[in-house]
Amino acid sequence: MPRKVPPTREGWYALHDFRTIDWNAWRDAPERVRKNALTDGTEFLQARENVTDADDGSSAVFSVMGHKADLLVVHFRPEMNDLDTAERAFERTGFADFTERTDSYVSVTEVGGYTSDEMVKDPEDIEDTGMARYVASKLYPDVPDAEFVCFYPMSKRRTAEDNWYDTPFDERAEMMSSHGEIGKGYAGKVTQIITGSIGMDDFEWGVDLFSNDPTHIKDLLYEMRFDEGSSRFAEFGSFYFGRRFPPEDLPAFMSGDEVPVLEDAHPDGDSHSHGHSHGESSESESPHGHGEGGHHHGKSGGEGDEGDEDGDIRGELEDLDIYAGKPHGEDVYAMVLYSEEDPDELFDEVDGLRKNFDHYDTHVKTAVYGSSDRSAVVSLWKTQSAAETAGGFLADLPGVVARAGEESGFGTMGMFYTVKPDKREDFVEKFETVGGVLADMEGHFDTDLLTNHEDENDMFISSQWRSKEDAMAFFRSDAFSDTVDWGRDVLADRPRHVFLA
Template sequence: MERREPPRTEEGLYVLHDLQRVDWDAWRGAAERDREAAIEEGIAYLEDHAAVEKGDTAVFSVLGHKADLLILHLRETLEELDRAEREFEGCALAAFTDRTSSYLSITEASGYTEAAEDYFDPEAEADPGLQRYMDSRLHPELPDTEFVSFYPMSKRRDPEYNWYDLPFDERRELMASHGDIGRDYAGKVTQIISGSVGLDDHEWGVTLFSDDMTDIKQLLYEMRFDPSSSKYAEFGRFYTGRRFAPAQLEAFLVGESVSFDGAEGSEDEGTVDTELAEEFGRLGVTADAPEGAHGLVLRSDADVETVREDVEGLRGNFEHYDSHVLTEVREDRGKAVIVSLWATERAASTARGFLEELPGVEEVTAGAFADADVEPAETGEAENADDDIRGELADLDIYAGKPHGEDVYAMVLYSEADPDELAPAVEELSEGFDRYDTHVKTATYQAEGGGRSAIVSIWETADAADTAGGFLADLPGIVARAGEESGFGTMGMFYTVKPDYQEEFVEKFDTVGGLLDGMDGHHDTDLMVNVADENDMFIASQWRSKEDAMAFFRSDAFRDTVQWGRDVLADRPRHVFLA
């Protein structure tokens, strides 16, 4: 029989689920001084262990007969967990408890996804966003949520359903489907997955956290119908608990209500509602924020392009989650500003942990988000100009600027490099961009008849296009970005010509080009042709001012050209203006 190759794994923090049952008869019969000592030493133990520099500890009230208390420890070494166990047995509280169960494991990340394979490949290019994501799996912080659900599990090794006999690709497909269900609950349920092969009776421990226990129930219910669970999973006992603060140990022991209010917030968390939305507006960021959304604004003194690159890596992971609304980088007074919007406070708090690790972050504002009518400080004028142009061209059935309902953004750079050298470099970069869902296309174009080349990169978000510009600028022979020349630039995008009309289209451009040469305010115009697809073209045109360009677009010659184009173009043309 063929031996299956196991996926690679990496381990992080050791995890101990310590389940205790309170001897209520002994507690009720104890002297007052003994109860006071138990409370005092119990609180001290829990608070001291929750305050460790590396790792975490939390306490939960367990519902049902299986236990009364769950003390959950995360530590870097087994020696630390061993000491934590023995220290508890040495405090006065332990005189009134008995360990009813425990589970030992270690946080784990495995190589079932393509991204994880890159993480484990020493020759793969480092991805800061992926690195942070894997670090969050291996070195998690316990979330400040009310409910916890813990259960151990294993994969079946039955004659009919043996997980370990499946080919790797089949196991990976099953795990991907399983993960898709979990991502639907991002922002609602947080998980810690820990491996326990050789450490305890099952193969994994699963710890789920949420502020709504029904979210955990619904998540697990949906997963039961997934083949990775229905055919290949076996489960141990389930434990459900409510977190409470160590200081509320006495309330727990005397039968009063307990709760956990979360970590103490910093001053910057007080920004709420329209104040945060106004800050987004001043930075030129618009968003359709769902009810209950929470936002983040982080300021960094690091190089803006460095921050953009790191954020782009993070955003690739953020966009796996439905709770993610947007994450963008803006430049404000020479400094990088990261803005991030999430559907829930929990999701925003989790994202904050990643974003605060970005280089140079020195100031963070976080809070609830409500729409505010604020004109962006610097972008409003440009956007209004774009809207004006779109309106003037609407009668011509041509899009201008960002097409309505087709939110795409273009970045164009010009190069003097040899096209044979430039095109392979662009193709390689485009293949890298394809890892991101926001990427539409990136291609090399050359001016008809020779001359400079252009690289066009089209994205679904403005920030992604701008970030791509940082990478594109490193291509050989780059001399300028569209829009950097003096005057007013207009770039006619997406002139996809029917193959039978390609030569006729080029001839028509030559005719129009002759007309342009005689127009006031016209600097130059090039027909740029995709080196990989001669039917894909755009027109790069430079004018002294917007008014000069619009004079041409209002001319009868242009109207005639548009009418002629309806018969020869495979797609509706769109124009993007770069002021």
């Protein structure tokens, strides 16, 4: 009797195109020919990264280390014919004349139904908002903006002693769950894209692992080796390891220079985001046990900072109307975004996301805060990239608006105001008093006290200023110092602030 077949849902099609360079032919070619070839190659790669050839998708180019290949070009596209066109378009470039394909892999992004039947529904039909966004990110991925990639194909073993497909469904599901638990331990460190290739290539799945630290990839795979799902049932093909660089650095790659080209060394004076991030990616459980993550950059600042941009995550998120930063002296990253949605409906949406966030060790807290005038969603994470990845999901919440009008100026977030229950009225009264002081200060626009939708003793204070200097004038004032001293008696935890330019 056939074993139970877990359903799957497919998304975008994928092509991994591995190339070696004919270095002898390149050295012997006239300068004019090499220049035209580089122009062709660069324009092709730029057009694919900009997805000018399809309605949607994602592409990237990597320098492959070792003897197996020199270059890896990865394409994700909605239709198989998009990959077919891209493959042949490259062969028409002058640069292709100096390359030889050493390997390739054709597949399609996939989610499986071992853990939940909901996973294989169309994302638009999944009621749980968090799961819907998770599935969509698996099926329609962007290539993560991480420095390193490891690609390998794999299959499940089919021998007389260890046949994955002859193993009862419950046992397979348990092993997949165990595999996934290992992957969760690498949240914030490794990002994964899984593609299915049964009938399309020699193996059954292709696996891409992305990270800004190559040892994270090694550690993850090493630990996975001891899990039964791998130790008994996994068969692997060749492993490829590479570093991402932007298409415009193809001339530097061919000349043997460092890629990505450093900002001060680039002929155009431009900096490149690809390969320069030293933040970490977030990861979530996948049907194959690794994870999923993000690829944003940004920056943060903390109370008393005078412009330190190290690890600042704000820049990327501001475009999403999300205001973020790292509280001074804290190992968490904070975001806030505002919404005009009905508070109860907003909470329902956020609660769906939070159930997904809670799977990650990097998630600290996500909550809805409200006042009579507006609602805010606050999300705290242990790593920069985990926060940025979550920000991409939070930005899709209904009714998201900018924090203020065109003169938004400089904002601060007062976090962690957890008030002792018997001191709540005193705290609110004190806030009104401080608010009176703020109202008379030059450069102050507004300050609002918002309350956690689930805990009235958990407060969040949002202030808006004309400039950082105006805000600092208040934070250096006796009024603020007196308030902080007073707060030690009424707060269950010490307050933190996040400054946002």
